[in-house]
Amino acid sequence: xxxxxxxxxxxxxxxxxxxxxxxxVDAALRGLSDPDFRRWNTAHAPDPDEAGARAFIRSRAxxxxxxxxxxFAITEGGTVLGQLGVGAIDLTMRNARVAYWxxxxxxxxxxxxxxxxxxxxxxxxxxxxxxxxxxxxxxxDASCGVARRCAYTLEGVLRGAMIDTAGVPRDIHxxxxxxxxxx
Numbered sequence: 001x002x003x004x005x006x007x008x009x010x011x012x013x014x015x016x017x018x019x020x021x022x023x024x025v026d027a028a029l030r031g032l033s034d035p036d037f038r039r040w041n042t043a044h045a046p047d048p049d050e051a052g053a054r055a056f057i058r059s060r061a062x063x064x065x066x067x068x069x070x071x072f073a074i075t076e077g078g079t080v081l082g083q084l085g086v087g088a089i090d091l092t093m094r095n096a097r098v099a100y101w102x103x104x105x106x107x108x109x110x111x112x113x114x115x116x117x118x119x120x121x122x123x124x125x126x127x128x129x130x131x132x133x134x135x136x137x138x139x140x141d142a143s144c145g146v147a148r149r150c151a152y153t154l155e156g157v158l159r160g161a162m163i164d165t166a167g168v169p170r171d172i173h174x175x176x177x178x179x180x181x182x183x
Contacts, residue, residue: 005067005089010122013114017072017084020060024073027080029053030103037101040140042162063087070123074102074115081106084115086123086132094130096123100146107142113149120150124179131178137162138171147175151183 010017020028031037033048046052046059063069069087073080082102089096098119102112116134123129134152136143147154152175160169 003067005064005070007064008122008126010072010118012118013110014076015111015114015118016075017115017118018075019064020057020071020073022057024057024080025050025053027073027103028056031083031101032056034101034103040137040143041165045165072115072119074106074111076106076111081111082115084119086119089127089129091128094128095133096129097133097135099134112146116146116150120177129179131176134175135161135172137164138173144173150177151181152177153181
C-alpha cells in the first residue's frame with residue numbers, strides 16, 4: 001500500500017477495537033505466551049517474553065505507519081481480550097489478510113467473530129478492499145468456526161504452507177470473503 005494508514009477505532013457488538021498502546025504490554029504478553037496461541041501460530045510469532053510483547057506492540061504501530069497493516073486490540077469495558085489484524089494490505093489489488101487471537105477469558109463468547117465482522121466491514125467500506133483472506137492451521141476448529149460465522153468461504157487447503165512455532169510444517173485452511181458476498 002505505502003504511506004501512512006490513519007489509525008482508527010471501531011465500535012461494534014459491545015467491543016472497542018483500537019490501536020495497540022504501550023500500556024497494553026501485559027495483555028500482549030499474556031496473548032503471546034498463551035499455549036493455544038503458541039499451538040496454532042507460526043514461526044514468525046514474537047517471543048513469549050516482555051521484550052517480545054513490546055516488539056509486538058511496536059510492530060503494530062509500524063504497520064499503521066507504513067500503511068501495510070491495521071492492528072487492533074480487541075477490548076471490552078477497557079480490558080484487552082485479543083488482537084485483530086488486517087495485514088498485507090494491497091490497495092492496488094484491493095485485498096488483504098485477516099488474523100486474530102483471543103485470550104482465554106474472551107473465548108467462547110463470540111469475541112473473535114464480532115471483532116472479525118467489525119473489521120471486515122471497515123476494510124470493505126473504508127479501505128475499499130474487495131477480497132479478504134483468512135488462513136488458519138488445519139485442526140484449529142475454533143478458528144474455522146469464526147471464519148464460517150463471518151461468511152468467509154473455505155476455498156481449499158494449502159499443503160505445508162505454515163511453519164509452526166515448533167518448526168513443523170502444517171497445512172492451512174484458506175478462507176476468503178469478497179465485498180460482494182452476502183453477509
